[in-house]
Amino acid sequence: MTSNGTSYTYLSGLFSLDGRVAVVTGGSSGIGRAIAGALARAGARVVIVARREPELKAAVDELTAEGREAAWVVGDLATRDGVRAAAEAAAAVFGEPDILVNSAGINLRPPMGELGEDVWDTTMAVNLEAPYLLGLRFGPGMAERGYGRIIHITSQQAHRAFVQSGAYGVSKGALESLARSQAEAWSPYGVTCNTLVPGFVMTPLNTRLSSDPEKVAALAARTMTGRNGLAEDFAGAAVFLASPASAYVTGHSLFVDGGFSVH
Numbered sequence: 001m002t003s004n005g006t007s008y009t010y011l012s013g014l015f016s017l018d019g020r021v022a023v024v025t026g027g028s029s030g031i032g033r034a035i036a037g038a039l040a041r042a043g044a045r046v047v048i049v050a051r052r053e054p055e056l057k058a059a060v061d062e063l064t065a066e067g068r069e070a071a072w073v074v075g076d077l078a079t080r081d082g083v084r085a086a087a088e089a090a091a092a093v094f095g096e097p098d099i100l101v102n103s104a105g106i107n108l109r110p111p112m113g114e115l116g117e118d119v120w121d122t123t124m125a126v127n128l129e130a131p132y133l134l135g136l137r138f139g140p141g142m143a144e145r146g147y148g149r150i151i152h153i154t155s156q157q158a159h160r161a162f163v164q165s166g167a168y169g170v171s172k173g174a175l176e177s178l179a180r181s182q183a184e185a186w187s188p189y190g191v192t193c194n195t196l197v198p199g200f201v202m203t204p205l206n207t208r209l210s211s212d213p214e215k216v217a218a219l220a221a222r223t224m225t226g227r228n229g230l231a232e233d234f235a236g237a238a239v240f241l242a243s244p245a246s247a248y249v250t251g252h253s254l255f256v257d258g259g260f261s262v263h
Ligand SMILES: NC(=O)c1ccc[n+]([C@@H]2O[C@H](COP(=O)([O-])OP(=O)(O)OC[C@H]3O[C@@H](n4cnc5c(N)ncnc54)[C@H](OP(=O)(O)O)[C@@H]3O)[C@@H](O)[C@H]2O)c1
Pocket: 025, 026, 027, 028, 029, 030, 031, 032, 049, 050, 051, 052, 053, 055, 075, 076, 077, 078, 102, 103, 104, 105, 106, 107, 126, 153, 154, 155, 156, 197, 198, 199, 200, 201, 202, 203, 204, 205, 206
């Protein structure tokens, strides 16, 4: 709380998520966890979805200990039935969501010549089909109610090849196209659809790369800010895209990458 009441009211009108319900997939780890925390601290009631219960519980406990409203749903987004079940369970907690963040993602990296159909199918299921199905489940309701925010987490690999992009890069490229299609469909009804585009972020997703100090330093040197990303770097951008402030921003890909993509 600022001592200047006027600026508090002004900022709150732009960015407050009070009264909003958010569903964040992958909200138990890395970027999704940071975003779930940011949305909850900005006032939203947040449901996070992932497979492993201890991580889900830890993320929710952290928020409820601060007095935020948060809950978790165990769900496997690698199957269509799993997505449907998770969506219903998530909506049953605080009601139909106003905000959907698709952060759950996997990055399997076999060389292209060895990339089998199983890796292809699982990658597309988690990274692309789950966001599509969740959009289908929640987007029309948001449009009917006249307010919605759909935020996908894509990757620089939607735009360029990077360390065996394989099926992963394909799924993220398609996810950016999905955001544009959803934006076209629902923006007239107050539902914006955008993507946050990370560069290299130090999270459990890339333990192999991020545990190699030379590679970490080389990647940091490719940014303009001189460091790799942290999950917390996504907090402000996510609140912006979830809030009334971004009403006129839709179909957009916002790079949160310290300038990695500009070099
Ligand atoms: N870290 C980076 O450098 C980077 C760069 C570009 C893009 N991204 C993207 O950013 C997003 C978040 O990545 P992160 O780095 O934060 O990864 P992370 O720390 O590994 O988190 C991934 C989250 O997704 C969940 N998840 C994975 N498979 C799932 C499934 N089948 N069903 C339900 N939940 C599932 C995980 O929980 P469970 O395992 O418990 O299910 C976890 O909560 C991803 O979409 C990723 O592609 C990350």
